[in-house]
Amino acid sequence: TSLSVDQVSRTVQSMDQDKEYVGFATLPNQVHRKTVKKGFTFTLMVAGETGLGKSTLINSLFLTDLYKDRKVPNAEERIGQTVDIVKHTIGIEEKGIKLWLSIVDTPGFGDAVNNTASWKHVEDYIDQQFEQYFRDESGLNRKNIKDNRVHCLLYFISPFGHGLRPIDVECMKALHEKVNIIPLLAKADSLTHAEAYSKKSKIREEIKQFGINIYQFPECESDEDEDSKRQEQILKDSIPFAVIGSNIQVESKGRKFRGRSYPWGVVEVENPIHSDFLLLRNMLVRTHMQDLKDVTRETHYENYRAQCIQSMTRMMVQERKRRWVEPGPPPTPGRRRPLPLRKMQEVLERIQEQMQQSQRGSC
Numbered sequence: 001t002s003l004s005v006d007q008v009s010r011t012v013q014s015m016d017q018d019k020e021y022v023g024f025a026t027l028p029n030q031v032h033r034k035t036v037k038k039g040f041t042f043t044l045m046v047a048g049e050t051g052l053g054k055s056t057l058i059n060s061l062f063l064t065d066l067y068k069d070r071k072v073p074n075a076e077e078r079i080g081q082t083v084d085i086v087k088h089t090i091g092i093e094e095k096g097i098k099l100w101l102s103i104v105d106t107p108g109f110g111d112a113v114n115n116t117a118s119w120k121h122v123e124d125y126i127d128q129q130f131e132q133y134f135r136d137e138s139g140l141n142r143k144n145i146k147d148n149r150v151h152c153l154l155y156f157i158s159p160f161g162h163g164l165r166p167i168d169v170e171c172m173k174a175l176h177e178k179v180n181i182i183p184l185l186a187k188a189d190s191l192t193h194a195e196a197y198s199k200k201s202k203i204r205e206e207i208k209q210f211g212i213n214i215y216q217f218p219e220c221e222s223d224e225d226e227d228s229k230r231q232e233q234i235l236k237d238s239i240p241f242a243v244i245g246s247n248i249q250v251e252s253k254g255r256k257f258r259g260r261s262y263p264w265g266v267v268e269v270e271n272p273i274h275s276d277f278l279l280l281r282n283m284l285v286r287t288h289m290q291d292l293k294d295v296t297r298e299t300h301y302e303n304y305r306a307q308c309i310q311s312m313t314r315m316m317v318q319e320r321k322r323r324w325v326e327p328g329p330p331p332t333p334g335r336r337r338p339l340p341l342r343k344m345q346e347v348l349e350r351i352q353e354q355m356q357q358s359q360r361g362s363c
């Protein structure tokens, strides 16, 4: 049974009672207290065509200007542009809780004349962070590992096309096994309610049809209250979140709010009737940040690690075979023959042991 716009709006607003906060102060409820002291880290990546409002939305989401020094490339620069990945990190504090938020921007994505592999750079970036983590985890200083893994990718879809473009499909398919993808329908103020509704259904259908695995909201337990179940249903039905961003405050009817002013009226970024902005922010920061981190660790990183160990094992087997067939010259007297097989075995065992420990203790 679908809910009316009014019901959705009331539920979303009730989830967002503390207006002056972004909402990550609820994080301690989401995880164990021991991480509270260190502060939380979260890395969010944004991707999609230039001009879809990525930086505006990020600024709106975290109430901060992350892009103060941003240089917008001119047309000529954009044509030949390779994907240039930029990371901004800020520390924000709310009610004594610190969040180290990193935003990884992929400017120019979808811009260059040859776009065929522009997502390749994004994929490489995600892999590099996994690789770094894998190395650090197998090293000596495991207590102080910096987690730069990408926990979530906000993928911006143009509101002006008919559903997904081929590059959207290609890109999401290239990344869906590596990162939690949350699709967004950009600049939702350019669509009527009916248009947004039918675009969303079309995009959801295409996501299914092309076998794209976007981030799945965890299923509610059967004993959870009706409110949680309703919220989960609203989240699922809202994909791709139709968002609106604005860097300015608008004043209307004696109220000041983040919005966009048009000759015929104003749109309010945080009004659930106008867009899914609040729904996205609540989900991202208040309710699902820890789950996004867990899925990154337990699924995406775990896949990466398993592949690494598999290829190391394959190398070991090959090496063993090679030695069996060609034993090589006998060791020179006085020199010890190296023991790569045993060494590799030791490394593997150490990694496995460390992973088990870190899975027990980390969050």
Ligand code: GDP
Pocket (backbone or CB within 6 Å): 049, 050, 051, 052, 053, 054, 055, 056, 057, 186, 187, 188, 189, 190, 243, 244, 245, 246
């Ligand atoms: P980016 O290149 O994807 O980071 O896009 P920007 O955030 O720089 O935005 C590009 C242009 O779109 C700017 O003129 C913004 O003011 C405008 N813009 C941003 N968000 C929205 C939105 O939600 N709706 C509309 N209509 N325009 C937007």
